[in-house]
Amino acid sequence: MIPVVGYAGRKVAVLGLGRSGLATARALQAGGAEALLWDDSPEARAKAEAEGFPTVDLTRHGALEGVAVLVVSPGIPSLYPAPHRIIARAYGLGIPVDNDIGLFFRSFATKDWDGFDSTPRVVAVTGSNGKSTTTALIRHILAEAGRPVQMAGNIGRGVLDLDPAQDGQVVVLELSSYQTELARALTPDVAVFTNLSPDHLDRHGGMGGYFAAKRRLFAEGGPDRAVIGVDEGEGRYLADQLSGGPEDDRVIRVSSGTKLEGFGWAVFARKGFLAEWRKGRQVASIDLREISGLPGAHNHQNACCAYAACRTLGLGPREIEGALRSFAGLPHRSQLVAERGGVRFVNDSKATNVDSAAKALQAFEKIRWIAGGMGKEGGIAALAPHLGSVVKAYLIGHSAREFALQIGDLPHEICETMERAVARAAEEAEPGEVVLLAPAAASFDQYPNFEKRGEDFTARVREVLGQVAADAG
Structure with missing residues (x-):
């Protein structure tokens, strides 16, 4: 842990109690600060309290009195589309607002x-x-x-x-x-x-x-x-x-x-x-x-x-x-999951926007493309110039039908679920082709995050290939 310097004996408010928020609370405590913790989620507050940290409702009038700095977790908006009400109150009181990155850079050297x-x-x-x-x-x-x-x-x-x-x-x-x-x-x-x-x-x-x-x-x-x-x-x-x-x-x-x-x-x-x-x-x-x-x-x-x-x-x-x-790559980023019968299965679940999906589509030839999820503004219309290597698209999730309308004459199938998309792509793939998960969409319609989506793709691939091996045996 990097103990936070500069706030010993002073009150520091921490808004947001996910991974970075709890790490911040520990580091503030190690540096001698009094940490006042709050999260709008009761579950997050309960997790902090289970670790021994008391929580203080920072939304109450006067809760920020005497606070030296408000430390905010990255997922909480500080300006656009509108600042969180606690951050807006800190601005109004002239209380500095920072995050764990700022605390790290001022505390790392000793x-x-x-x-x-x-x-x-x-x-x-x-x-x-x-x-x-x-x-x-x-x-x-x-x-x-x-x-x-x-x-x-x-x-x-x-x-x-x-x-x-x-x-x-x-x-x-x-x-x-x-x-x-x-x-x-x-x-x-x-x-x-x-x-x-x-x-x-x-x-x-x-x-x-x-x-x-x-x-x-x-x-x-x-x-x-x-x-x-x-x-x-x-x-x-x-x-x-x-x-x-x-x-x-x-x-x-x-x-x-x-x-x-x-x-x-x-x-x-x-x-x-x-x-x-x-x-x-x-x-x-x-x-x-x-x-x-x-x-x-x-x-x-x-x-x-x-x-x-x-x-x-x-x-x-x-x-x-x-x-x-010797670099093996990262999970969910152009990750080779399996190869069977000349067909490669690649997990790029991290391709959550059009630009990253375009890069994934340009990396391979003869692609069976699994795409879809919670589409972003503009959908996938901008991917049109990058679909030349796609043999067929298998569309899943909330935006499957919207995506189908945007890919024109490209052969496609609305599969809804990852299970069906992987099964159909694996069934139709020929040697030399790549079954590529590059969703061009967020995961939140069916999964809590892109990691879980990639893990599901990997599990379904192994399931299908295991069944193929069993059938062959």
């Missing part, structure tokens, strides 16, 4: 660091798509190189649940826009921006607010190095804002598909090859085509971002290449 040979460093990764894979890949590369490393944030543990830093350790954080928009301290040593596509727009008041939340990691944080994906206009804008000119190697530009030669430092992937260029010449190249844990152009972009971040930490190209080859 006097113990004075005795370290190598100062611990923090790498923070944000963006719309690929940030989980990029974060996990950086952690994997560092671990394979024998570097002490911890991973937290929007993946794995809450940031305040981390262990105190060791000599030379690297902490890799995945940070969502919900986390970066509110943190009052953001000081990573290396910051990574993967890409930007529309998502969470109601939470941020539109695309500009969404980008502004991501940009805070760089504008507020002032990292020593910035790794910036420049395949979208926002990334090019951000790279330009941070650099003193094209030769400024404090900014490492990253692309999947575009050759970047005229910059002080760039890493890009083209035709399946990663290339690193510095000061006008190529210094390294890696063949990514046969790395099973990183299929498709979107994962090649993730590999470029992770490669660039690890190069800033002193790792060499060859040790990074070896670690890339």
Whole structure:
């Protein structure tokens, strides 16, 4: 645990008692603060009370009196579409509002660091798509190189649940826009921006607010190095804002598909090859085509971002290449679940929006596509240019019929459930085809989260393949 500093003997209100909220309460207590906990959910309050924390109804008049700071969990809106009533009251009283990320950055460094040979460093990764894979890949590369490393944030543990830093350790954080928009301290040593596509727009008041939340990691944080994906206009804008000119190697530009030669430092992937260029010449190249844990152009972009971040930490190209080859990928993100009779079954349940689904569809040929769930604004009409490899779609969930209307003449079947979709796709798939779950929708109509949806897909695949094996026997 990282004890929170600066609030010993003072009252700190904590709103939201999920994973990060409870971790925050423990860290505040360890730092000597008096934590006042509240969640609108009775179940969440009961869980906190079972752990020994008293809860205080922060909605009551006067409940925030004497509070030094209000710490808010990431799922609770602080501005758009409207701030939570407790946050609005804190604004009205002039009480600072922060989150666990802000507390982490102000509390992580300690006097113990004075005795370290190598100062611990923090790498923070944000963006719309690929940030989980990029974060996990950086952690994997560092671990394979024998570097002490911890991973937290929007993946794995809450940031305040981390262990105190060791000599030379690297902490890799995945940070969502919900986390970066509110943190009052953001000081990573290396910051990574993967890409930007529309998502969470109601939470941020539109695309500009969404980008502004991501940009805070760089504008507020002032990292020593910035790794910036420049395949979208926002990334090019951000790279330009941070650099003193094209030769400024404090900014490492990253692309999947575009050759970047005229910059002080760039890493890009083209035709399946990663290339690193510095000061006008190529210094390294890696063949990514046969790395099973990183299929498709979107994962090649993730590999470029992770490669660039690890190069800033002193790792060499060859040790990074070896670690890339041993990376197994993350569950629910282009995860190879099974292969039978020349048919591959791939779980990309994390493809919850059109952009991430498009990347998954571009990663494979001859696809039996399982899609659907709780569709987002605009549905899947924007996927039309990316359906050329789809042999047939199997549509599930709340938006199945809406999606069917948006895919035109593409062969499809409304299956409603995952069980039927997997069974029908497996029955009709031929050697060389991929049965791909890339829903392009949220999961909340049938599952509590995308992980459970992916787990159901995996279970149904194994069920069907087990039955096929039994029938063959």
